Amino acid sequence: xxxxxxxxxxxxxxxxxxxxxxxxxxxxxxxxxxxxxxxxxxxxxxxxxxxxxxxxxxxxxxxxxxxxxxxxxxxxxxxxxxxxxxxxxxxxxxxxxxxxxxxxxxxxxxxxxxxxxxxxxxxxxxxxxxxxxxxxxxxxxxxxxxxxxxxxxxxxxxxxxxxxxxxxxxxxxxxxxxxxxxxxxxxxxxxxxxxxxxxxxxxxxxxxxxxxxxxxxxxxxxxxxxxxxxxxxxxxxxxxxxxxxxxxxxxxxx
Ligand SMILES: Nc1ncnc2c1ncn2[C@@H]1O[C@H](COP(=O)(O)OP(=O)(O)O)[C@@H](O)[C@H]1O
Ligand SMILES: CC(C)(COP(=O)(O)O)[C@@H](O)C(=O)NCCC(=O)O
Ligand SMILES: [K+]
Numbered sequence: 001x002x003x004x005x006x007x008x009x010x011x012x013x014x015x016x017x018x019x020x021x022x023x024x025x026x027x028x029x030x031x032x033x034x035x036x037x038x039x040x041x042x043x044x045x046x047x048x049x050x051x052x053x054x055x056x057x058x059x060x061x062x063x064x065x066x067x068x069x070x071x072x073x074x075x076x077x078x079x080x081x082x083x084x085x086x087x088x089x090x091x092x093x094x095x096x097x098x099x100x101x102x103x104x105x106x107x108x109x110x111x112x113x114x115x116x117x118x119x120x121x122x123x124x125x126x127x128x129x130x131x132x133x134x135x136x137x138x139x140x141x142x143x144x145x146x147x148x149x150x151x152x153x154x155x156x157x158x159x160x161x162x163x164x165x166x167x168x169x170x171x172x173x174x175x176x177x178x179x180x181x182x183x184x185x186x187x188x189x190x191x192x193x194x195x196x197x198x199x200x201x202x203x204x205x206x207x208x209x210x211x212x213x214x215x216x217x218x219x220x221x222x223x224x225x226x227x228x229x230x231x232x233x234x235x236x237x238x239x240x241x242x243x244x245x246x247x248x249x250x251x252x253x254x
Contacts, residue, residue, distance in 0.1 A: 001020055001021060001053045001054060001253070002017060002018065002019060002020070002028070002050055002051070002052045002053050002054070003017070003018045003019075003020060003021035003022075003025065003052060003053065003054045003055070003056070003246075003249055003253070004016075004017050004018075004052035004054070004055040004056075004057075004078070005017075005018065005055075005056060005057065005241075005242045005245040005246065005249075006055065006056075006057030006058075006059075006069065007057065007058055007105060007108075007239070007241040007242065007245070008035075008057065008058070008059035008060065008061045008065060008066070008069060009060060009061065009105060009132045009133055009221075010035075010060060010061050010132070010133035010134070011034065011035065011132060011133045011156075011221065012032050012033060012034050012035065012221060013032065013033050013034075013035060013038055013041075013069065014030075014031075014032045014221075014239065014241070014242075015030060015031055015032070015041075015045075015046075016029070016030040016239070016242050017029045017030065017049055017050070017052060018246065021054050021056070021246065021249035021250060021252075021253040022246055022249060022250035023115065023243070023246045023247055023250060024246075025246060028049075028050065029045075029049055031045045032221075033045070035061060035065060038065070038068045038069060038072060039068065039072070041069075041072040042071075042072040042073075042074070042075045046072065046075060047075070051076045051077070051078070052076060052078050053078065054078065054081075054249065054253050055073070055078045055079070055080055055081060056081050056082075056083060056245050056248060056249045056252070057069075057080065057081070057082050057083070057245070058082060058083045058104040058105050058107075058108050058241060058245070059082055059104070060103050060104060060105050066082065081252075082104070083104045083107070083108055083245070083248060084100055084104055085099055085100055085101075085102040085103070085104050085106070085107035086099055086100065086107075087099045089107070089111065089248060089251075090111045090114075090115070090244075090247045090248055090251055091111070091114060091115070091118075091144050092107075092110055092111050092114055092140070092144050092145075092146060093143075093144055093145040093146065094107065094146050095145055095146045095147050095148060096146070096148070102146075103136070105130070105132075105241055106130065106136050106138060106149065107146075107244075108240075108241050108244035108245055108248065109128060109130050109138075109219060109240040109241050109244055110126075110128055110138055110140060110146055110240075110244070111243075111244035111247050111248060112237075112240035112241060112242070112243030112244030112245075112246075112247060113126055113128045113140070113217045113219075113237075113240050113243075113244075114126065114140060114144055115243065115244075115247050116217065116237065116240070116243060117215050117217075120215075123142045123143065123144075124142055124212065124213075124214060124215045125139070125140060125141050125142050125206050125210040125212060125213075125214035125215070126138075126139075126140040126214050126215050126216075126217065127139060127140075127199065127202055127203050127206055127214045127215075127216045127217070128140065128149075128217050128218075128219075128240065129199055129216070129217070129218040129219070129220075129223070129226070129234070130218075130219050130220040130223075130240070131154060131155075131195070131218065131219075131220035131221070131222040131223045131225070131226050132154060132220040132221055132222065133154050133156065133157065134151055134152065134153060134154050134157070135150075135151070135152040135153070135154050135195050135198075135220075136149055136150065136151055136152075137149055137150040137152070137198055137199050137202045139202055139205065139206045139209075139214075141206075141209070141210050142210060142212070147206075147209065149202075150198055150202060152194070152195060152198055154222060155188075155191045155192070155195075155222060155225065158190075158191040158194065159187060159191065162187060168183075169183065169187065171183045171184045171187065172184055173188055174186070174187060174188040174189070175188060175189075176188055176189045176192045176193075176228070176229055177189055192225070192226065192229045193229065195226055196226065196229045196230055196231060199216075199230065199231075200231045200232070203216065203231075203232060215235070216230075216232055216233065216234045216235065217234065217235045217236075217237050217240065218230070218234045218235070218236050218237065219236070219237045219238070219239060219240040219241070223236055223237075224236065
C-alpha cells in the first residue's frame, strides 16, 4: 500500500513516496519544490510516480497553498488528509494552551523525534530544533509531554529584517566566525549564534526542569548550516516530519 507524505512549509513543499504507511517503509521517491513551483508537480515530478494508495501531510503555508497542492493531487485517486495538532497522538501529549493552534509541522516532527529516541534506547527528555523559514525549539519531557517551545526567525528572515530596517546592511552572505571583522561575517555569525544561543538556553531549561540531559535532534532545510555552530552534540536528522507522518499513518491506516 504505497504512501505519500507531504510537508508544506513557508518556503518549500517536500514530498516522499514510501512502499507502505509505517516506520521503516522503503523510500521509493522524494523531492522538493519552492511554493511558487507547486503547479509543476502533476506534470513534472509526480507524473511518472506509482499512484499513492494513501496520503498524509502537514501544511503551515495557509489554505490557498493547501488548495493548490490538492489540485495537483487530482492526478491520483487518493483523498488528501492533513494533520492537525491535537491533545494527544502517537504517544505524545500536547502541553500547548490551545493544542490545535500548535503548528502541525512542529507536532509531527516531535512525534517523529520521540519515536526515533525510543528506538535508540530508554526514555529521555528531548530538545527538537527545526530550522526552516522560521526556527522552532521544542522541549519534551521523558514521558512524552510537550512542555512548550520557542519560535525564532530563520536566517533568511533575520537578514531581510536587518536589510529593510537599516541603510548600511546590504551585503553578500558571509562566514560564521567567532570575532567577525566585516559586515557580511557579522550578519551571518549574528544570525547563527542567535539560533545556537536560544537552543542552548532551551537545553538548560529542560535540564533544570527534568533533572537530566535531553537528547538533542535537529532537522529542516537549513539544519546543516546550524550543525557546526551548536554548543552541544545534535543529531542531524534528514526529515523528522516524514518520520512523524509515517508513525501517524501506521496508526491511522492500520
Ligand atoms: N537547497 C535549498 N533550497 C532551499 N532552501 C534551502 C536550501 N538549502 C538550505 N535552505 C534554507 O532552508 C530554508 C528553508 O528550509 P525548508 O525546510 O524548506 O523551510 P520550510 O519548511 O519553512 O519551507 C531556507 O530559508 C533556506 O535558507
Ligand atoms: C512556526 C511556524 C511558522 C514554522 O513554519 P516553517 O518554518 O516550518 O515554515 C509554523 O509552525 C506555524 O505557523 N505555527 C503556528 C503557530 C504555533 O506553532 O504556535
Ligand atoms: K517545516
